[in-house]
Amino acid sequence: MSHDHPPGLDLERLRAHLDRERPGLVGGPLGAELIEGGRSNLTYAVTDGTSRWVVRRPPLGHVLATAHDMHREHRVISALHPTTVPVPEPLLLCEDETVIGSPFYVMEFVEGTPYRTVEQLAPLGPERTRGVVLGLADTLVELHSVDPAAAGLADFGRPEGFLERQLRRWGKQLDASRNRDLPGIDELHAALGKELPRSPAPAVVHGDYRLDNVLVGADDRITAILDWEMSTLGDPLTDLGLLAMYSSLDLPGSPVSTTGGAPGHPEASELIERYAAASGRDVSAISWYTAFAWFKLAVILEGIHYRFTLGRTVGADFDRIGPLVPVFIESGLTTLQEG
Structure with a gap:
């Protein structure tokens, strides 16, 4: 897990935002890696060395607002999390583009394997x-x-x-x-x-x-x-x-x-x-x-x-x-x- 910035995710700015919005969530310097998968939105695994989270943001470059609407994704998993449908727990939605350059949301990291082939x-x-x-x-x-x-x-x-x-x-x-x-x-x-x-x-x-x-x-x-x-x-x-x-x-x-x-x-x-x-x-x-x-x-x-x-x-x-x-x-x- 690298402490360099993966493309599209400024870790210092992310950390500052999380400390402001969810004090105590993050316990140390953040490392992150881009996870494969999802043909469109970018998914990162982020860790402070103890806990892990996932950050989702739209792809780099020009995007159609509707196709990559972070608000929609965050809203549906927030609605489904209390039900029996297995979805990660959403932790935070940020629609302020000045933080990392686009809207994003943070959710829990769920253990599991994606079987693709x-x-x-x-x-x-x-x-x-x-x-x-x-x-x-x-x-x-x-x-x-x-x-x-x-x-x-x-x-x-x-x-x-x-x-x-x-x-x-x-x-x-x-x-x-x-x-x-x-x-x-x-x-x-x-x-x-x-x-x-x-x-x-x-x-x-x-x-x-x-x-x-x-x-x-x-x-x-x-x-x-x-x-x-x-x-x-x-x-x-x-x-x-x-x-x-x-x-x-x-x-x-x-x-x-x-x-x-x-x-x-x-x-x-x-x-x-x-x-x-x-x-x-x-x-x-x-x-x-x-x-x-x-x-x-x-x-x-x-x-x-x-x-x-x-x-x-x-x-x-x-x-x-x-x-x-x-x-x-x-x-x-x-x-x-x-x-």
């Missing part, structure tokens, strides 16, 4: 892997059973017309990052728009719920759900569809993080049934939600590919994103037809 899961063996992933479905049921109004989140999103807005938003996103022919993507978008399901009662939606956005403890239980930047109030089955999509994704060696091919990993259908049994929700339209997840990922990946073709993304693997997009389009169309 088949290789990381392999040492657990099939039985434990199966238990961890079933726990992912159970924890999603917990999240969706929180009453938004009782948690103080009644105005956290606009559930009316949620699916129409989502579909429109991702369609616009596609139009903004399209510079090649993508057979089938317009057909998929149109087909999704033709048969929108009727949403169940709104719930707190995570927006990016998958194995590599949770921490798993030594006992294989989920210790924390992380990365709440996409969270809102809306249709809970969008979270289940995304989980089903990720669970059926087996692209070994792909730059997209996939764990579906791990030995013992339950099939998407089993996760869906488990969720339905525990939540009591009607999941008969789940193929629509899963196809929507394939569409959304196709659009996200095409956006990355588009920036790569413009020379705006540097790093390994970006050249391998483009060829994956047709796989996602095809899977979306197949899923919809099967439904």
Whole structure:
């Protein structure tokens, strides 16, 4: 743990702010390191040698205020912390940009492992892997059973017309990052728009719920759900569809993080049934939600590919994103037809 400043975090200024706002919290000089993970907001582990905390801030450089709203993330974990949903305890929100150059918040450091690849899961063996992933479905049921109004989140999103807005938003996103022919993507978008399901009662939606956005403890239980930047109030089955999509994704060696091919990993259908049994929700339209997840990922990946073709993304693997997009389009169309 380095006492040098990691990029985007001035430790002296952070320390002075914590001493002012939470006297006695920090007992010595701070060291910090940037933790990997989270495609967007930056996450740091910070320690005074005795205790550890986590600091979250938006990425360096220009950002869209809404996409990286620290206030929203802090608000949702503050609302969920008293419930049975495993989230870190939030300690402080700072919206004063003069402290470290952007808004940020501080939360407790939760012990646990993020499993991002088949290789990381392999040492657990099939039985434990199966238990961890079933726990992912159970924890999603917990999240969706929180009453938004009782948690103080009644105005956290606009559930009316949620699916129409989502579909429109991702369609616009596609139009903004399209510079090649993508057979089938317009057909998929149109087909999704033709048969929108009727949403169940709104719930707190995570927006990016998958194995590599949770921490798993030594006992294989989920210790924390992380990365709440996409969270809102809306249709809970969008979270289940995304989980089903990720669970059926087996692209070994792909730059997209996939764990579906791990030995013992339950099939998407089993996760869906488990969720339905525990939540009591009607999941008969789940193929629509899963196809929507394939569409959304196709659009996200095409956006990355588009920036790569413009020379705006540097790093390994970006050249391998483009060829994956047709796989996602095809899977979306197949899923919809099967439904």
